[in-house]
Amino acid sequence: MTERTPANRRFFAFDVDSTEQEQAGLNGHTIEQLSDYLDRERMPADPGIDDSPDCEIALRGLERLRRAQRSLLERDLERESRRDDSWVSPILNNISLEAHAGREIPLTHPSPIARLVVTEGAVRGMLRETGDRMQNVFVGRCVLVGDVSVPGAPISIRVDVTVFPGENIPRLADQLRDAMYATLSKYTELVVVAIDITVSDLHSLPDASAHEQEK
Amino acid sequence: MSGKVREQVASPLDAAADQMLADRAADGDLRAFEVLVRRYGPLMRVYATRVLGSNDETDDVVQESFITAWQQLGSLEDGSAVKSWLMRIVGRKSIDRLRARRPHVNIDDTDASAPECRAPHVLAEVESETEALARVLAALPVDQRRCWTLRELAEYSYGDIAAELNLSLSTVRGLLARARKTLLRQMEDWR
Numbered sequence: 001m002t003e004r005t006p007a008n009r010r011f012f013a014f015d016v017d018s019t020e021q022e023q024a025g026l027n028g029h030t031i032e033q034l035s036d037y038l039d040r041e042r043m044p045a046d047p048g049i050d051d052s053p054d055c056e057i058a059l060r061g062l063e064r065l066r067r068a069q070r071s072l073l074e075r076d077l078e079r080e081s082r083r084d085d086s087w088v089s090p091i092l093n094n095i096s097l098e099a100h101a102g103r104e105i106p107l108t109h110p111s112p113i114a115r116l117v118v119t120e121g122a123v124r125g126m127l128r129e130t131g132d133r134m135q136n137v138f139v140g141r142c143v144l145v146g147d148v149s150v151p152g153a154p155i156s157i158r159v160d161v162t163v164f165p166g167e168n169i170p171r172l173a174d175q176l177r178d179a180m181y182a183t184l185s186k187y188t189e190l191v192v193v194a195i196d197i198t199v200s201d202l203h204s205l206p207d208a209s210a211h212e213q214e215k
Numbered sequence: 216m217s218g219k220v221r222e223q224v225a226s227p228l229d230a231a232a233d234q235m236l237a238d239r240a241a242d243g244d245l246r247a248f249e250v251l252v253r254r255y256g257p258l259m260r261v262y263a264t265r266v267l268g269s270n271d272e273t274d275d276v277v278q279e280s281f282i283t284a285w286q287q288l289g290s291l292e293d294g295s296a297v298k299s300w301l302m303r304i305v306g307r308k309s310i311d312r313l314r315a316r317r318p319h320v321n322i323d324d325t326d327a328s329a330p331e332c333r334a335p336h337v338l339a340e341v342e343s344e345t346e347a348l349a350r351v352l353a354a355l356p357v358d359q360r361r362c363w364t365l366r367e368l369a370e371y372s373y374g375d376i377a378a379e380l381n382l383s384l385s386t387v388r389g390l391l392a393r394a395r396k397t398l399l400r401q402m403e404d405w406r
Contacts, residue, residue: 014396014403015396016397019392022392022396031392031395032388032391035395058399061399061403064402065348065395066367068344068345068348068402069348069367072348073368075345076261076264076265077257077258080256080257080258081257083257087260087277088252088253088256090274090278091256091277091282092245092248094282095245095281095282095285096285096286097243099243099285100241100242100243100288100289101243102243121242121243124242125242125243132227138227138228138231138235139239140235141239141241142242160238162235
C-alpha cells in the first residue's frame with residue numbers, strides 16, 4: 001500500500017497492520033466489535049462505545065462504508081437487471097427434465113409385449129395445469145402417496161394450494177378436487193382414493209400457520 | 216433489498232411467492248424455475264462477480280449454480296428460503312473456481328491493483344463513493360475480498376466463512392479486520 005497522504009492525517013485506529021494501534025485508538029475496542037455493534041443496531045447500548053468520540057468517528061466511517069456498499073450493490077444489480085435476456089436460455093437449455101421424472105406408473109396396453117408408462121413427474125404436471133386453468137389459485141407441491149408402480153393399488157394425492165384472498169376456500173377446493181379427478185381418470189389408470197388439498201392464503205404470513213386442511 | 220429483476224414475461228407465476236415457485240420447481244415445473252432464474256439470477260451474477268473479482272467466469276458459474284439447484288431442489292425443505300439457498304450455491308461454485316485458479320492468484324492481485332496507481336487524488340475527486348468503493352474492493356488482496364464479500368454481501372457468519380474457505384476462525388477475523396481498515400482508510404480520502 002503506497003502512502004499517499006501524510007501518516008498524521010490518518011485516523012490511526014485504521015492502521016492496517018496493528019491491532020494494538022486499533023484498540024488504543026478505539027477506547028479498547030476493535031473495528032470488528034464496532035461492526036458487530038452496528039449489526040446489532042447498537043443494542044444493547046454500550047457506554048464504552050457510545051461515549052467514546054474515537055469510536056464515534058469509526059462508527060460513522062463504518063456506516064458510511066455500508067451506505068456505499070448498499071448503493072454499489074444496487075448499482076450492480078440495476079446493471080445486471082438491464083442486461084438482455086440472452087443469459088436465461090442457456091441455463092434452461094442445459095437442465096435435465098429427467099431430474100424430476102420420479103417413479104414410473106404403468107398403463108395397460110392390449111399388446112402383451114408393449115410396456116407403457118407415464119412418469120410421476122408428468123402426472124404432477126397434469127395436476128398443476130389443471131389448477132392453472134382455474135382462476136385465483138396456484139397449485140404448489142403435489143405428492144403421490146402409495147405404490148404407484150402396482151396397477152390397481154389404491155393411492156392418495158396430497159396437494160398444496162395457494163389462493164387469492166377473499167376466495168371461498170371450501171368451494172374452490174371442491175372444484176379443484178373434481179377437476180383433478182377428471183384429469184387423472186382421463187390420462188391415467190391410477191386408483192385415487194383421496195385428494196387432500198391444503199390451502200393457504202396468498203397473503204398470509206409464512207409463519208402464521210393459517211393453514212386450513214380440506215378433506 | 217429484494218434482488219428481483221424486472222418482469223420479463225407476463226405470467227401469473229411472476230407474482231408467485233418464492234415458496235410456491237420452489238415447490239413447483241422441485242416437482243419439475245420448468246416455468247416456475249424460470250421465474251426463479253429471472254428473479255435471483257441478477258443478484259447471483261453480482262455476487263459471483265464480486266467473489267471472483269471479474270466477470271469473465273460469471274456466466275459459467277451462475278449457469279452451473281442453477282443446474283445444481285435444479286437437481287437438488289428436492290432437498291430444499293423450506294421453499295421460502297430459496298433465495299439464500301441459491302446464494303449459498305453460487306458462493307460455493309465461485310469459491311471452487313477461485314481454488315481451481317489459485318496458481319494465478321498473485322498475478323491477478325498485481326493486475327487488479329494497477330488502476331489504483333492512476334492519479335488517485337484526481338480520481339477521488341471526480342468519482343462517486345460507489346465507484347470509489349468498487350475500485351478499492353477490486354484492489355483488495357483476494358483473500359480479504361473473498362472474506363469481505365461473504366460477510367457483507369452474503370451475510371455469512373465468521374464461522375461459516377471459515378468453513379467455506381477452509382481457513383481458521385482467527386485467520387478470517389484477521390483478513391476481515393484488514394479489509395475493513397483498508398476500506399475505511401481509503402474512504403478518508405474520498406471526502
